[in-house]
Each structure stands twice: as C-alpha cells, then as structure tokens.
Amino acid sequence: MFLKEFREFIGLSQKDFADKLGLTQASIARYETDKMNPTTTVIKKYIDIFNANPNFLFLGLEPLVLSLEDEYLSKNNQEIIKDLSLLLPQNELNVELNKILIDKVLNRFSKDDEKSTIMKILSALHLEGHIPYRPFLFLYYTFKYVSENSDELQNIKSYKEYFVELVKRYNQFSIKNDPMFSEKIKSEIEANIELNFTEEETKILLTHPMETIKKLExxxxxxxxxxxxxxxxxxxxxKK
Incomplete structure (x- = not known):
C-alpha cells in the first residue's frame, strides 16, 4: 500500500497524522512499514478525514486526493470496501487487494489492447506460436527463484535493483534452460522494469512471490x- 507516500504528501509527521486519525503513532508506523495491515475502518478514516483517493492508497494511482468531481466515485469505493469487509475477513481482503495489484503490474508485460515493449520486440523478431509466452515463463522462473531464496531479500537496498540483477544473472546458455533468451530480450526486460515499475510495485511482486507465481500460471x-x-x-x- 501507499500510506507513507500519502502522509508525506499531506505534510504531517507520523505523530500529527496519527492524532488527526485518532490512532497511535506506533500503529501508523506499522502500517507504513507493512508490519500490520490497516483495517477497513482505518482506510475509511483516511478517506473521510483527508479526502484520500482509495485508488492511490491501494494501487498508487493518482490523484492522491479526490476532487469534488470524484466525490461520487469516492462514496462508491467506500461502499465497495464496506461490502467486501462484510464478505471477507480482513486478512483475506488484504490478500485479494494484493492480487489485484499484482495482476495489474504483471499486465504491463502484455496487454491485448496495447502491446507491451516486450511483446512488440517478440513480434518484430517474428517469434510465433508459443513463443509469446516466453516473457511470462521468464518471469515465472524469476519468481520461483525468489520464492525459494527469500533470504536474499533481507539485505537488499533496492527491490528494483535486485529484480534487474536477477534478470542479468539469468543463464540463457544453460543446458537445462529450455527457452533461450537473447541478450537483446533480456535488455528489453531490464528496461521495462527500470522505466515502468516503481520501487513499491516491485516490492509487492517480490515480497508476495507465491501470489505472483499463481497469477503467472x-x-x-x-x-x-x-x-x-x-x-x-x-x-x-x-550467483556471480
């Protein structure tokens, strides 16, 4: 979620922000570091008190705050969140919202209505048949590796840099590596990550590898x- 970014946009310290919401500073700190997920009641406070755009809070989609024209949409979103909270326990609701975000981010690699950079490259190279699935297979390998080596995430400084480094480490010449990826395609994947992914989006993918793998499958x-x-x-x- 993008709670820290929203608070920083409002320009309040954690303590002042917590006071406005009627929460403790410790709770705000845990929400912003993903150590605890906010309840729907807390999210509603963000919307009611600061006119927060729930699309930004959950998905990082601007604008950060809603205009008067967005008021109807805001009310609709609040009602949807309320309905979901009645249907799903809080932990399941958070899982489902994460799935939406993961799917949205992964779709940047391929869209039916607008081809991604990678898919355009594959088309330009005249790779037909099952070949267009290769970008997804490449990502599948990457997140399988992350799921089996999650300890590597503990000491990284940047999730984007780690993701790009994994792409560079990929051994396309291995005998056990069925689909061969050229350096050109690897470079395009690196560029896609660096240009089109935020640090927060990359973190979501890497810290939820099993959900990401399921979406890829x-x-x-x-x-x-x-x-x-x-x-x-x-x-x-x-490893090099």
Missing part, C-alpha cells in the same frame, strides 16, 4: 506449468 498453458514448475532455479540464476 493463470497466463500460461497447463502444459507449460507442468513442464517448468519443478525446474532447479539455482541452475538458471547462478
């Missing part, structure tokens, strides 16, 4: 999933 054929699910990821991402 939905975009792959069942045969591809069956073939590639049990590959040894350390062979594909050797």
């Amino acid at each position: 939905e975009k792959m054929t069942s045969g591809m999933v069956r073939t590639h699910r049990n590959k040894n990821m350390k062979d594909l991402f050797p």
